[in-house]
Amino acid sequence: MKDLEFLNYELIKSHILDPDNSPLSEKHQDMLNRIVSAAKVLDNNPNRKQAVALHLAKYPHIKRSQAYMDMKMAGKMFSSFHTFPFDYWQTWLINDIVRNIKRCEDRDSLKDRLTIAKEHANLANAIGKKPEGLDDMHRHENREFYIVVQLDNNVYKTTVDEMHKLPTLTMRAINKVLTAGFPIDEEEAKRIIES
Numbered sequence: 001m002k003d004l005e006f007l008n009y010e011l012i013k014s015h016i017l018d019p020d021n022s023p024l025s026e027k028h029q030d031m032l033n034r035i036v037s038a039a040k041v042l043d044n045n046p047n048r049k050q051a052v053a054l055h056l057a058k059y060p061h062i063k064r065s066q067a068y069m070d071m072k073m074a075g076k077m078f079s080s081f082h083t084f085p086f087d088y089w090q091t092w093l094i095n096d097i098v099r100n101i102k103r104c105e106d107r108d109s110l111k112d113r114l115t116i117a118k119e120h121a122n123l124a125n126a127i128g129k130k131p132e133g134l135d136d137m138h139r140h141e142n143r144e145f146y147i148v149v150q151l152d153n154n155v156y157k158t159t160v161d162e163m164h165k166l167p168t169l170t171m172r173a174i175n176k177v178l179t180a181g182f183p184i185d186e187e188e189a190k191r192i193i194e195s
Contacts, residue, residue, distance in 0.1 A: 034059055038070040039078035090126060097123045169195065 007028065015022040015032060022029055038055050045051045052067045059067070101119045104112035146157045 034062070034070050035074045035077060038067075038074035042071060042074055093126050094123065097126060 007024070011023050012032065015024045015029065019029075024032065034055075037058060038051070041051045041054050041058075042048075045054060048068075048071060051071055052064065055067045055070060056062070056064065062070075097119050101116055101123075104116045104119070145160055147160065147163055148157050
């Protein structure tokens with residue numbers, strides 16, 4: 001029996017359009033129905049292990065290995081937004097638009113200049129707009145950040161640079177306190193900060 005992926009597309013299409021008068025054999029129909037179901041499960045549950053468990057619940061008569069093969073086939077035949085290569089597609093689209101612009105620039109006619117304008121609009125849509133509110137790294141250079149440690153009712157402020165300058169034993173003591181998960185008394189906190 002031929003695998004479903006090697007069957008003529010027209011046969012599969014006619015089965016989907018009119019399942020009552022399907023030209024597919026019963027085994028192929030069952031296989032196609034399972035794969036369509038697997039594709040729907042993958043759309044809602046991209047985690048393959050969970051998708052297989054749901055698929056097995058719907059089709060308890062198949063083996064786990066068959067369920068995994070159905071998921072693999074569903075990914076091949078019905079690519080979803082989880083498996084579609086958007087980055088590759090966007091790169092291809094941008095490169096194609098740039099090639100069209102270059103061809104039109106070489107010919108330099110009125111029609112080509114209009115096409116260039118349209119392609120620039122297409123390129124702007126493909127790339128997208130610059131996100132607003134991007135973090136400005138230079139802005140952080142002018143700011144001073146403090147690490148605040150609150151122990152009981154006392155608050156101690158230190159800068160990041162001062163924190164790096166602390167002696168190794170002090171850093172170990174602070175790490176020990178932070179990872180131990182138990183409160184220390186005020187005298188021990190002062191001793192740690194002053195050491």
